[in-house]
Amino acid sequence: MDYLIGQKKPAAPQAGGLVSEDGTPAQGATGTALIADGNEATFMADVIEASRDIPVLVDFWADWCGPCKQLTPVIEKVVLAAKGRVRLVKIDIEANRSLTAQLMQLGLPLQSIPMVAAFWKGQILDLFQGALPESQVRKFIEDVLKAAGGGKMPSADLLEAARLALEENQPAEAAGLFSQTLEEEPENPAAWGGLIRALLALDDEEAATAALNDVPAKIAHHADVEGARSALELKKEGRKAAQEAEELRARIAARPDDYEARCGLATALNAAGQREEAAAELLAVIRADREWNDGAAKQQLLKFFEAWGPVDPATLAARRRLSSLLFS
Numbered sequence: 001m002d003y004l005i006g007q008k009k010p011a012a013p014q015a016g017g018l019v020s021e022d023g024t025p026a027q028g029a030t031g032t033a034l035i036a037d038g039n040e041a042t043f044m045a046d047v048i049e050a051s052r053d054i055p056v057l058v059d060f061w062a063d064w065c066g067p068c069k070q071l072t073p074v075i076e077k078v079v080l081a082a083k084g085r086v087r088l089v090k091i092d093i094e095a096n097r098s099l100t101a102q103l104m105q106l107g108l109p110l111q112s113i114p115m116v117a118a119f120w121k122g123q124i125l126d127l128f129q130g131a132l133p134e135s136q137v138r139k140f141i142e143d144v145l146k147a148a149g150g151g152k153m154p155s156a157d158l159l160e161a162a163r164l165a166l167e168e169n170q171p172a173e174a175a176g177l178f179s180q181t182l183e184e185e186p187e188n189p190a191a192w193g194g195l196i197r198a199l200l201a202l203d204d205e206e207a208a209t210a211a212l213n214d215v216p217a218k219i220a221h222h223a224d225v226e227g228a229r230s231a232l233e234l235k236k237e238g239r240k241a242a243q244e245a246e247e248l249r250a251r252i253a254a255r256p257d258d259y260e261a262r263c264g265l266a267t268a269l270n271a272a273g274q275r276e277e278a279a280a281e282l283l284a285v286i287r288a289d290r291e292w293n294d295g296a297a298k299q300q301l302l303k304f305f306e307a308w309g310p311v312d313p314a315t316l317a318a319r320r321r322l323s324s325l326l327f328s
Helices: 043-052 066-081 097-105 134-147 154-167 171-184 189-201 205-214 223-243 245-254 259-271 275-288 296-308 313-327
Strands: 035-038 056-061 087-092 115-120 123-129
Touching (some): 035 066, 066 087, 154 189, 189 205, 223 296, 275 296, 275 313, 296 313
Antiparallel strands (some): 115 123
């Protein structure tokens, strides 16, 4: 998923000693496998004692359990993606009936599997039952890491680094990091939205459009993706409007109530990065005639807000001014 042809992608952050030189998950810091089959004899060492240093997930399953066969490869994938931050021990409850009985006496609901329990410091920290989708399994592990001391999935580190790179006007680096995040989490809407915005910052509308078309259908209407979609649409509109900016200014100078020209100029100003000025043109139209063209100026301003993001200074300032106009 590399939208920057020929560019070397930045290396992903790694947990020290937990990833092999080629970047593949290896063994834990103590040489223990990240995924292992457990039994009654090894449960104390593999789960209880091991959880004093690292969260340990225990996947309780049975060969006759269909949902177990769906869940196990999903949880294995997410554990490997965690690159040593958690371990997974798989327990066949039919082959370990004595252990199962003991754990049920302690309150574990093993009468209904699949069940995954997270152990930390020798205690059960959290659990879930049923064959959850990958996104929910990932969220479960992220919550476990947070509860166990504030750790995060490697993809969260990548996403944070990508956002910082974009904020610091390093769009090429940001696009590479967003792409890496998507390799680990193909349905991460924040990463998709960030990738599209980074490509727009590189003035590569073609790649941004291709990325938008590749967004999985189930997250296509997420706020992060919709915001990036609006930014792409405004970029395309603004490029055309920028070519007409001087003509638009002349029209407004001749007729200040040429609201169509003001809306066009607002689009051009936004494309040029002049957000406050763009908002000012639309607010001038709303102040003069808020119902002009079925409220077109207000709709365009709201589209700007969506593209800029809810916490952008230009959004906050213009939204206050819009509220003052609408409710005064």
